[in-house]
Amino acid sequence: MLVVEKRRIHPNIKTILRSIVCLVREPENLDHIYDLEDGLRDTKASLLALEWLNTQPEVAQLIQERYIAPPPDIEALLQYPQDSLGYAYAVYIQKAGFDPSFYRTIQVEDNVSYFLLRVRQTHDIWHVVTGFKTDTNGEIGLKAFELAQTRRNLAVFLVGAAMLATLATSPQALPNLLKQIILGYQMGEKAKPLFAQKWEENWEKPLLQWRSELGIEVSL
Template sequence: MLNTLQKPETWQQSMLSSVIAITEAADGDFSKIDRLVAASRDPHSTDLTIEHLARSPHSRIALTNRRSLGSIDLNALHQLPSDTLGYYYADYMLRHQLQHLVTSPATTEAEFIDNHMRETHDIWHVVTGSSIDMHGEIQLQAFCVAQLQLSRFWMALMTKNLLKASIYNIEAADGYLTALTTGWMMGKAAQPLFGVDWLSMWEMPLDRVRASLDIKLINN
């Protein structure tokens, strides 16, 4: 009689299968994204990411305090002067019919990193000038790889899009690689965005926010 019991997947096998699943899935399939998050959270790479983030004072404080942004009134922010970060963020969210994500309290540094990246994702879109289309997403993914380093999740997410171009849409490769290069260069040049106190910057002109963080937009 054959032994039908299967050995548990190694994390490498789980990671590979989750990358294949998200490559085959439709863009924006959050169930596949959540699976990739779980598969990519191995202790070694997580520790390396935490060690890297802790080199920045404000990132280290954020990891210690683990404070979320909480609920944000987009309509109130939209009343701010039209050159401010708050206005730009609210306008971006309202135009694209998006809602600010409110996360649950994190009990570990790894959970906080996931939560913080989720709740600030669209703020990073705005400050980096990354559009909401696939080119903009790839640009921001490459920016995140440059900023967080050694993050298996962001590396895998970027790899997924390159795989999709390779298999399903090779004509998109040039644009994808341009977006990747742009995001990588911006991310390496910028100050760490993880843990930035965005709530205190809503009324600051967006140009000043970018200048304070050494974010230089690159026109392709």
């Protein structure tokens, strides 16, 4: 008698699927992204990504320490030297009209939740350091970079959703999107782990020095 093995469906599958559909329809709605990330939080892929991250000593140390920095003072950072990361970040935030604490907060209860909070906290710093813009191609290029650096499952979904949305609405733009994805992934593979960095303790360090030390070549 043939026995068919029943595969357990993840309890958050409805949330995940609904978030994906909403994200394809409204790719710039951050709530859909956070809903998707929250739905993916307790999946096996998240745990495997965390296991892989912990094989990197610098990253493992930060996760164990659960380092969290206070929200940056943009006005104070604007007083830093103009070649510094702090100044570049402050100008980036100011020009874009962003709130540096815009991200959805999450209670740190374990290593997975700490990882998610720290990634959200430093997202725009990664933009500045890697040089990826905040348009669709730039965001997805950065997600490809994150994928190479962290194996984060959200990055897989967002890259896939962007490709599907572009194919459906602007197929002529797909080649440029693919170039950004390839570029981002290759940059992420070559660079040292950005997640391990305590950026906020070294705002004064020149941006070019950060890029040199981390092995990031900006050619966007």
